[in-house]
């Protein structure tokens with residue numbers, strides 16, 4: 460399988476991933492599972508707390524595949540093969556057969572640490588445990604596991620099937636083998652990698668979130684309307700989406716959580732979250748997923 464690929468910049472062939480586990484069937488988790496099943500052609504076990512939600516998310520993947528079939532980009536048999544590579548579960552013990560697990564639950568440190576403790580118990584000593592965190596320390600996550608050398612950050616971008624980049628983050632304890640296998644998996648999934656130091660926000664969110672936060676300050680300070688701010692970036696800088704639309708798309712709670720991490724850990728007031736962002740999250744206006752953010756959906 461293509462999962463045998465060597466990592467970029469290395470001619471060393473690493474052991475292929477035979478089964479990928481994904482924890483969390485939100486927009487990131489299900490996208491990661493889809494790309495693994497579709498591009499790398501690896502069987503995937505996806506876990507979440509609710510079976511109906513898992514089924515709903517798999518139906519969403521199937522609807523994307525059906526669109527590809529309708530457009531003549533994919534054969535019907537391929538669509539069936541991709542769906543047949545999915546196993547859905549609510550039991551973390553089902554990761555016993557996975558040799559690479561990606562955690563993609565919401566950006567809450569305690570939740571992630573708890574899941575990594577459990578994962579460390581139910582998986583084998585060679586299983587790589589990766590986090591899709593966008594801002595939490597990989598070194599800290601690794602510290603709660605039995606084999607911290609197997610823990611790494613693999614940060615996909617949303618929407619996972621479309622965005623080409625995966626950020627790879629080694630913690631202090633991460634072994635070179637874990638890094639090589641993670642780079643090879645990302646390559647097999649058709650992605651290009653950028654490696655980042657294990658610093659708050661890594662590279663992607665160190666750049667993106669202050670930009671989004673500044674757009675919220677611009678709105679709060681009345682520099683222009685939401686449409687003016689978004690159009691400036693979309694048409695002035697050729698960004699595919701304006702920053703307020705992008706914030707709605709990512710989730711305002713996620714944007715706020717990342718700004719709070721940048722602010723508390725880097726200690727510079729330039730990272731303080733805009734008050735309007737805090738208020739929207741307090742109101743439950745979380746963006747596209749809640750039906751209202753800077754725009755209504």
Ligand code: CAA
Nearest residue numbers: 523593615616617618620621622663664667699700705709
């Ligand atoms: N899942 C799968 N495929 C999707 C998708 C989704 N959720 N959304 C769109 N697509 C696909 C469409 O099916 C379409 O595919 P085809 O070309 O094969 O038909 C293609 O993407 C383009 O979609 P649309 O024509 O509907 O819309 P668009 O051209 O406006 O593109 C977009 C949509 C790709 C989302 C584009 O607006 C974009 O690139 N936006 C910026 C996204 C971005 O910046 N992401 C990074 C966020 S930051 C992050 O993820 C990290 C973090 O830690 C917060």
